[in-house]
Amino acid sequence: MKRRNFINYFLGGSLVGTIIAFLYPIISFILPTKQTEAVIKKITAAKLGELAPNMSKIFKFGTSPGILINTPDGELRAFSAICTHLTCTIIYESDTGTILCPCHNGRFDLSGNVVSGPPPAPLESYNVEISGDDIIVSKKA
C-alpha cells in the first residue's frame, strides 16, 4: 500500500470513528431507558356487591386497565381492557350485553371472543375468585 493511500484510509477511518463517537451518545440519549416494572399477577378488582348484574368496572391491573363484568346472569368475568386491535380501552355495553371497543367498533362477547369488527384476536381473560369481601382477579398461568 502506498503511503498516501494509507494516510487517506487512516484519516478517513478516523473521521468515521469520530462521527460514530459523537453519534453514539446522542442516539443512546434519545432512546428510552428500560424501566423494570413490578409484575402484578393478582389484584383486588372490586368489593363483593359493588357491581349489580349487567354492570362493569374498569380496574387498574399493574400498568394496564382490566375490566370486571357482572353478567346479566350474575356471573363475574374479567378481561384485559385493552382491545386486541389497536389498544383502545374497551367498554361493556349493558343494552347489548357485549363488549365494545369505541375506537374502531370492534365487538366481543362475554367470553372475550370477537363478534364483529377488526380485532384480530379475543380479549385476554383473567381468573376471578372471591375471597371474603374481595373480588380477586388474577392472570391465567
Add this chain to the structure above:
Amino acid sequence: MKKALQNIYSYIDSRFKLSSLILFAKKKKVPEHRYSFWYYFGGICLFLFVIQVLTGILLLLYYTPSVDSAHESIQYIMSQVKFGWLMRSVHSWSANILIAAIFIHMFSSFFLKAYRSPRELTWITGFFLLLIFLLFGFSGYLLPWNELSFFATRVATDLAGTLPLIGSQIKSFILGGTEVSGATISRFFWLHIAILPLLTIIVLGIHVLLVQILGMSTPIGLGKKKVSEVPFFPNFILKDSLGWMLILALIGVLCVFFPWEVGQKADPFAPTPLGIKPEWYFTFMFTTLKIIPAHIFTLEGEILAIFGFMIGGFFWMLVPLLDRNAAKERKSPVFSTIGWIVFLYIVVMTALTYLLPGL
C-alpha cells in the same frame, strides 16, 4: 422626517443590499392564466406557518409539558391568561387550515402537473413538508393531554408497533416507554417545538429556493397566447397578501365563534369515550382501519392497510419520476385518473367518518 427615513434606508441598504433584492422581486415574473388562482395556496401555507410559529412561541410562555400540569396549563391559558383563548384558538384553527391548504396546494400541483421536470425536487420537498406538518398536527394533538388526544396517540403509536421487525422499537422510541405517559408528552413536545421546526426550516428553505430558481410551472397544453406574465412585486405579492387577509379574517371569525375546546383530562384507566376519532386529516386512514377485515388471507388487515398507505405514499412521492408523459410536456390521463381516485378515496373516507360513525 422623509429625509431621516431615507437616510435609515440607505444605511441599511448599503449593508444588506436591499435594493438588489427589490430589483430581483421586480424583475421576477409570475405566469398568469386561467389556473393562476391555485398558485396562491403556496403563499397561504407559508403565511399560516408564520402564524403557527408566532402563536406557538407565545403559548410556550404558559404551557407545561407534563402529565400533572399539561391539561391544567391549557385550562389556565384558556380561562385566566388575557387573550389566551385567542392565542390557542388561532394556533389550533390555523394549524387545521394549514393542513387543508397543504392538501389543496398538493392536489392542485398534481392536477396541473407542476411536478414535471425540472421541478421534481420541488414536488418531493413538498411531499416531505406534508409529512412534517402531519407530524406537527399529530404531536401537537397530544400536548393538551385530553382523553381524545390520549386515545388517538395510543391507536397511532400502536399502528406503528404492528410493523414487522422494527415496529416495537419504533413504538418504544415514540412513546419513550411502553405506554402513553409523561415520557410521551416530553417527546412529543420536543418533536413539536424543536425537531420539526428545524426540519421545516431546512425543507421549506429548499422548497422556496427551488420555486425562486425555477419559477412557477405553467400547465401543459396552455399555448403562449393564453399565458401572460405579471411582476412578482408588487402585482403578485399584493394579490397574495389579499388572500392572507381573507384567511386571517376567517381564522378570527372561527376563533371568536368556535374557540378551541380543552376537553376532558386524559385518564389512562378510563374507558375510551364513545364516538372517538382522530383529527379530520387522519380520518380517511381511521375509517380504512375500521372497515378492513381482521384478516385478509393470512395477513392481519391492519398491517396490510399500513403497508398500503406506505406504498401509496411512496408512489405519490415518486410521481414526477414515473410520469414520463408529463416530463415530455404531453398530457398524462393515467396519472390524472390516479390523482382523482386518491382524491375521491380521501374525500369519501373522510365523509364516511362523520356521516356513518357506527360503520
